Amino acid sequence: MRILIVTAGSRGDVAPFTGLGRRLLEAGHQVTVAAHPPFAALVGGCGLGHRPLPGDPQELIRSRAASPERAREASRAYVEGLADGVARAVGDGTDLVLTAFGPAPFSRTAGEAFGVPVVGGYLAPAFATREFPLPGAPESGGPGPEGNLAAGRAVLGRADGLFAAAVTRLRANLGLPAMPPSASSSGGVRPVFHGFSPLVVPRPADWPAGVEVAGYWWPERPEGWRPPAEVADFLQAGPPPVFIGFGSMAPSQGERLGELVAGAVRRAGVRAIVQAGWAELSGRGPDVLAVGDLPHDWLLPRTAAVVHHAGAGTTAAGLRAGVPALPVPVMADQPFWASRLHRLGVSPRPLPFQELTAERLGDALTACLSEPAHRRRAADLARRLAAEDGNAPVLAHIAAVST
Template sequence: MRVLIVTAGSLGDVAPYTGLGARLLTAGHRVALAAPPRYAGLVTGCGLEFRPVPGDLPALRTAASGQRRLSSLPGAPGLVEFVRLGGRFVGNLGAGIATAAEAGTDLLLLSSTTAPLGYSVAQHHGIPSLGVFLQPTYPTRAFPPILLGVRSLGSWGNQAAGWLGQRLVRRVYADASRRLRARLGLPPADIADLERHAETTGWPITHGFSPAVLPRPPDWRTGLDVVGYWWPLTAADWRPPAALLDFLATGPPPVYVGFGSLADTGGELHALVTRALSRAGVRGVVQGIDAGPEPGSDAVRGIHAGPPDDGDPTGVVRPGSGTGSDQVLTVGDVPHEWLFPRMAALVHHAGCGTAAAGLRAGIPAVPVPILADQPFWAARLAALGVSPEVIPFRRLSEDRLCTAIRAAVTEPAFRHRARFLADRLAGEDGAGAVVAAVDRLAR
């Protein structure tokens, strides 16, 4: 069966589908993964066919913010930004999905970011489709919607907020859906009509997160399943850089710090992180945060970007210089599956994929959410007992980060709980559940 997985967004919205695609490939299906062009190498490096679609969220976010430090959180400011950027994000996405499907497709697997448009593409081609979501988007009484906050409003309040969240999503996708259906020659139908059709026909959606992390709500309709995580695939030829191996071997396990692809990662943030690590008395592996001089400073504090180390000609690892340089190492893209088990604690933005990788490794976390679904997953990490506290990105300070890192590293309860959850996750097979669903559709 020719299976096309379609996703859009940032790295965390793409990487989990490489592992899912690889499992489908092993099961005998022909698999292509459609995603923004910057992830072509990631996809083909995992042995999957790549097809480009628009929807590059980091590039859009950078253009919109001018590399400002982000301050969006759930609530009114975050919603305004969501609606403002959302229309641009999906503007040409429908046409891209339609073009990707024309290359030969028997089944569409659609992420939460592509389903509102991909559903019409599947209708046009007369082929089945399946939702493969990384986030819970269907309204429920069990918890508030992921984009509207992290505090429960009570059972009825949560459900009402969930319906409101769906209305906002419809607003974002409405024009793009209308244009797409006209292009495909389909009869006019607004997003609400398509959602009602999907619900009445029991359109299946598998959710790629663990029920141990977020149980399936009891009030969800039949066909909405929580099956477990889909783990990203690491390219077979990947090897850890020598400089990183040397750093890990010359001292106690360090603390990982990384804020994903949606944060302003300039020198001010780098200096704050470096000082917090030093005050906490721990070594650090810092990913994706560029060093730079502090305003008004004659010297660079923390780590200079510098040229690549001799042991890493590709520039994946950059050794530090300046204050505390022997205790902190900056790195580029290193697979979390390999890196996280070697850490003492993790400071991250709580994106769904990064949060999952930390739980899989059994390592305590200090979540620093920025926007979108990150505050939701950050709150889950705290509720699960693997994190001392959630630090919203706009409230990040040296003192607060230092205190949280020290607690995550020194208090045994966080590590014990993280290891317990890691054991639970090890017994799940989320990708296998999707393979079984695809096989049922194939029959």
């Protein structure tokens, strides 16, 4: 079967699908990933085909820091381009579409137009529930279970509003009838498999049929990858360092964050590996090494703790590594995952990015490293995660529909 995986956003939105894609490839399917051009090498290095989707998510994040007007214009252009790109990718030929949540409205529309079934592969909870507020909602949700449900529906309603005009235009361009006003542009995909562990977020009892929590889809390591000599040397030169990285967050703030991190590392008396990310974070001092993208499954188990923005992908990688976390959430789903880490007992209380100072980060690092329970719980959870196979439910479904 020809399978097209459609995903959009940052590296964390793409990498989990390389692992799932490889498993599908090994099961005999032909697998292609539609993603933004900067991820062509990542996808190709894992042995998967690539179809480009237009748009620059890094510029989209930068626009949010510029002005509301620029942010609105950048979002509109990004969404319109994504709609056309998804339609082209599906139209180039496939037997089944596996779509991430972000481009799901366009994947569903293109699937309808080309007569191709669409399966959801979502990396964060995407169905309203009484059990907790969805990512993107206020952490407190509302007054009780009904408040959580209302908050979740509000989040999904905002997503519908963001995509509605582009979906309407795309349906017209593809010769489809207009979507009824009551229909949700972000929902409607079935079945949906969520790529996180039920040990981290159990499946809510009030989710609809056909919506499952599968388990994590661990990223594939690119073929032939070897650790850079300078990283291996740094790791061997002293005690395990902490990892510090903010992924796709804080673009163009590397200079300020580099000074802040250096001060925090000195204050905590630790060594650190700092990942540049989109912030272009720099390393300062003899006990700090700055690196580019490295496979988290190799690096993070070699660290003493992981400081990160609590994106879904990095959160998962830290849990897999079995080391304590210090979440520094910035936006979107990050406060949700940061709160989960704290509730699981693998991290101290999250330190919001807006409150970040060298003193606060240094003190939080000290607290994270000095509490044995964080490490004990992280190691225990990692052992339990290692026994799961999040790919299996997806493979079983695709095997059933392909026969």
